[in-house]
Amino acid sequence: MLARGLAMGFDNRQIQTAVLADPESDEPVVCPTDPIELEAFREEFSGTSFWCGVLLGGCGGRLTTRRGNVRVSHFAHFPDPEALLPPCGRRSRGVASADHLYVRAATQAWLRSQGHTPRYRYVDRDDVPIGSLVEIELGGHTLRLHMDRTTAPDWDAVDTGDTILGPGVRIDQLTLVRRRYVNRVKFVSEGTKRVMVLGTELPHVGTDWDFDLADCTVTEDGRLITPVVARLQAEHPALAAASDPLSAPSSPAGETPAPSQRPPSKRVEIPVQIGALVRRISTAVREKETATIRQLRDEAELQTSRCEGQALEHLQGAIQHANEWLSHQDRIRRLLFDRVNEAVQHGYDFEVRALVPQVREILRHDVDPTQEESSVLNTADVLLQEMHRRAGRPQRPSPPVRQRTKPTRSEKEARRTALPQTRSLIGRLRVKGLPAGEEKQLIEDLVPLAKAADDLLSVAERHDVEEWVKKLADPTQWPPADEEAAAAAESEPNSSAVPAGTPARLVPVAAAVHGALKKAARERSTTSWKRLEDQLGSALPRLNESERVQVLIQVDRATAGDEPLLSSLLAAGDPHFAHQYYRRVVAALDLEAPDDDEDLRDVIEADVERVFSDWRFR
Known part of the structure; x- marks a missing residue:
């Protein structure tokens, strides 16, 4: 178990729209909800800032994209620990806003x-x-x-x-x-x-x-x-x-109304077949049928020589619209195949198993794979067959590309439910020096949960799970129970090995912070150190960095091994704390935090969700 939240601040708002460049902008953009599409979106807008625009009814604060694991991908506010911005009323605003x-x-x-x-x-x-x-x-x-x-x-x-x-x-x-x-x-x-x-x-x-x-x-x-x-x-x-x-x-009966200044006969007419073609392209893009878009785009390009004037302008606009969609899909397709190929080269079985269904879903709406893409898929299938062979069960044949079905709502809900439990077990397994019996039990608990969480896990997490699955299948990794008990007795630390306790003057401070964090957990809210100082008053005096860390170590020292840290609520709500203090708290409790900030944000977010769930009825 370890820290799981967002170094940039946890945000319950699921904002799907933003404006580009500055808060006063009237140029809107929609955040893709799919994690794979989000990566292409970030690449496309890598040099552009996103804002909670005032013309959207927003607070004018800066936004960032957040990859969804428990929730869909969305925009989120940069944290404002000093509360300088006005409260934002754009909670759970969809794309229509x-x-x-x-x-x-x-x-x-x-x-x-x-x-x-x-x-x-x-x-x-x-x-x-x-x-x-x-x-x-x-x-x-x-x-x-x-x-x-x-x-x-x-x-x-x-x-x-x-x-x-x-x-x-x-x-x-x-x-x-x-x-x-x-x-x-x-x-x-x-x-x-x-x-x-x-x-x-x-x-x-x-x-x-x-x-x-x-x-x-x-x-x-x-x-x-x-x-x-x-x-x-x-x-x-x-x-x-x-x-x-x-x-x-x-108009009185029998009286002919005055003619309008611009009779309908003067309207610019567009050939019916061209208008129908433009509408078919728009519908195909709306329904994300990539192969159909390619076919209609090619047909439209052949018709441009037959058009002129406004009809030509509309047809060229439809072609450009189709090309933008196809370019976007091609980037996603290329990215997916590159990730599959990289996972195959490194032997990351778990990642391959998660990515191949996504590739086949892309192909279900697009043209058949190229020779190079087919080679990558075939190699991935061989790796998956070997994975299933080692696990002692036959590999089911891959379904035809055009017959792939999307996950049902219940399957998606099962994935989201399994994700925080899976990450909690992964965090505990990453702790060094676990007794063999405890490690084996944790891996056995992990396997079905990781299978349920499936592609919601990060690349590093899927790789670790695959390594533990291999270890579980190797009987030479596990000593007999009596040998393990003897080794545990020999390694039992004495009282002198236990780190020095919290200074006496910080004990009541830690109790006050512990109570405030429990209250925040029950209210399903994150917090910051400044808000704790405002809330607790004299019960939380000014502390230096080292003293803050000591207080939080004391707060979470009694946290059960299978529970997330209460201090994750601080890590989610205060980015400065997440970067400067939280890793030190985690390390002092013999836990591990990801080196990558993006992974750390994902992990803290999952822990925060578990804290909210665990403390709901306490």
Whole structure:
């Protein structure tokens, strides 16, 4: 058992969105939830900083990416032990929390191609929370996008060109009947981006979704024209001539409404087959069908010679979108095969067993492996067969690439449950000088848990587990029970060998800190040394570094061998403590901490989860 948390600070917030470069930025980005995709994401944005943007309703603090072991990968705040930043309200915010910022990225070039000069405003008032209302000014007219139900639309606003509703914003049927239709907007995830999709809702019919921007235009008087609206205008000329759908039913009988300044006939039409191809590419990217994307991309490239004008621009945009997705997937695929090849070369059986299913899952949605990739897979299969042979059971044949199934929800939950227990046993087994009987029992307990945790374990952890499995299978490693008992008796330390105790003046301090950490554990919260000083007052006087370490050694000296350290709550909440003190505390308790800071963060995080679980009902 050993420290498992984050040297940069434990964070219960699972933030999936951030902005790039600075806190005032309106350029959003989504954190991949998959650990493998996160590595490619970090490589792509290696020179860029992430921020909890004020336009996201955030605190303006800097964020970092955090690889998920117990939870999905996400953004997390850099720790703020001195509490200089305001409290952040973005707890458990999903990818949709940045959709209002994607409006500009999605529509700016599209509107400019139609002769508009858009200006964007993210409304932020007491009665309109930021992100719920986006206004696009278009030369005297305003498009209002209501992104969520917190702000009711004003249907009588005279300066509005059009009102567009998010998927969860309601409109009563009476208003919808009077208007004849209402346009809607939603965003879907494609890799680390969000893509805008438009739709039109009709009375007693529902919403016809999945219109790309390429299918739609905005008129000079600020009206969004989707294919459904264009069809309504063709069927009802009075609706096409009116600048507001509410004004069409009010025209006197027999009177022809005044023609609009920009009849629909002047709209730039896109060949139907090109529009369909663009939508098919967008759908394939949305569903992550890589092989289909490659096929459609190639087909689109052949069609570019048949297009011109706006149709060509939209087709080239779809090709670029497909190429960005394929480039991202190629990096992930290359990274996975490189890791498999490296694990095979070093004989890391456990890592190979964890990585091969991930490779086959990638191939299930992509083209068949190359000759070089097939060679790597074949070598990995040979290694796995040998691993199963040594374990005394036959290797099941690898399933065909196209028949691989994803883990079920119960399997994923079993992995997450097994992970902290597995890491606790790994930490105890890494302690040097364990009695043979205790070590053997720990390995036997470890094997089924490690199998359940599977690929959630780090490379180093899987390698260690594989070495212990080999040792367990070797009978020469374990002395008879009577010899072990004799050796244990000879090595029993006397009282003079026990390290000197904590100074008497620090004993009540350690008791106070112990009580505060137990309270934090029951409340499922991490802490810092400064917060402990504020909380305990005179019970926690100013201490130097050496005295702080002595106090924490005393706090965790009585911690059972199969339990995580309470001081992991400090290591998770105070990065300075994690780097400067925690390793010394762990070493003084005859435990080991990973040399790599990233591994240390993962280990402390798992220990914190166990502390929360163990102290929940104490």
